[in-house]
Amino acid sequence: MSTIAAELAKLSPSARIDLYVIDLTPLNGPLIRLHAGLNKLMQPVVWQGEQYVGFPIQAEGFDVRADGTQPRPTITASNLYGSLNAAVREYNKLIGARLIRKRTRARFLDAVNFAGGVNADADPTAALADDVWVFDRIGNRDKFRISWELANPLDQPGRVVPARQCRNTVCTWEYRSADCGYAGLPVAKADDTPTSNPTEDRCSLLVSGCKLRFGADALLPIGIFPGVGLLREV
Structure with missing residues (x-):
């Protein structure tokens, strides 16, 4: 939690x-x-x-x-x-x-x-x-x-939903931006290996990287669409 x-x-x-x-x-x-x-x-x-x-x-x-x-x-x-x-x-x-x-x-x-x-x-x-x-x-x-x-920003004339690219595994948020929401200490490099060096702190943009920063059981603010790619024509 x-x-x-x-x-x-x-x-x-x-x-x-x-x-x-x-x-x-x-x-x-x-x-x-x-x-x-x-x-x-x-x-x-x-x-x-x-x-x-x-x-x-x-x-x-x-x-x-x-x-x-x-x-x-x-x-x-x-x-x-x-x-x-x-x-x-x-x-x-x-x-x-x-x-x-x-x-x-x-x-x-x-x-x-x-x-x-x-x-x-x-x-x-x-x-x-x-x-x-x-x-x-x-x-x-x-x-x-x-x-x-x-x-609501989406409740505007001429707005199209979604207004950004949808990915099912890679986060589209910029690390440490307002959308990302993480503002804590350095955690890990881009490959999810631990680091305490601010210059090496990079998010992998994967669910694993998000969990390292917010917690394994937390509600993650990750910018992905897990359902994308699950629907197929029959």
């Missing part, structure tokens, strides 16, 4: 941490990292080495619906003193930008979030898979708050 799964299985897991990355790169803009609070030191939360600024922000409506229709989450952020107006004006009201929701638990946050910079449970891999959405439509907007409706 993975670390995050074991934590979620507890009767009293540590506090849930939701972190938001507003990815403006599709609009030739920057990445904006936000969290609706501060750490115990009253400083911005740091996760996987990245700082998330404390900012009044709320997102809801991510639950999968039983009828199979795609959810349309909403995100609402403070606009006090026009704090978001500049980004809204410069980047097309954020329409077309991505929202990446990262989820972990407080006990796994980077050590810098704790007194003395010590946290024996710090684990950058202890997280649920990133949740990725697209800013689809701007909602209410006034001097106090501003909201958007989000859409």
Whole structure:
């Protein structure tokens, strides 16, 4: 069982941490990292080495619906003193930008979030898979708050599924990318032999390489399609 799964299985897991990355790169803009609070030191939360600024922000409506229709989450952020107006004006009201929701638990946050910079449970891999959405439509907007409706990236006009090559054995993710999700210590070379040298750390892009990094019994974030090639004409 993975670390995050074991934590979620507890009767009293540590506090849930939701972190938001507003990815403006599709609009030739920057990445904006936000969290609706501060750490115990009253400083911005740091996760996987990245700082998330404390900012009044709320997102809801991510639950999968039983009828199979795609959810349309909403995100609402403070606009006090026009704090978001500049980004809204410069980047097309954020329409077309991505929202990446990262989820972990407080006990796994980077050590810098704790007194003395010590946290024996710090684990950058202890997280649920990133949740990725697209800013689809701007909602209410006034001097106090501003909201958007989000859409599934696949729920866009003109999108074709799948939008990438399908392989049944070789992972298509770039190692240590946001899709891959691994951000831990060096593990193995490209042939799956062990190494602690960062310059030699390469993923084999096979299931075996993924298991070495996430655990043999973990839910692997590997970018393969096991069913491809299993269907044959008769």
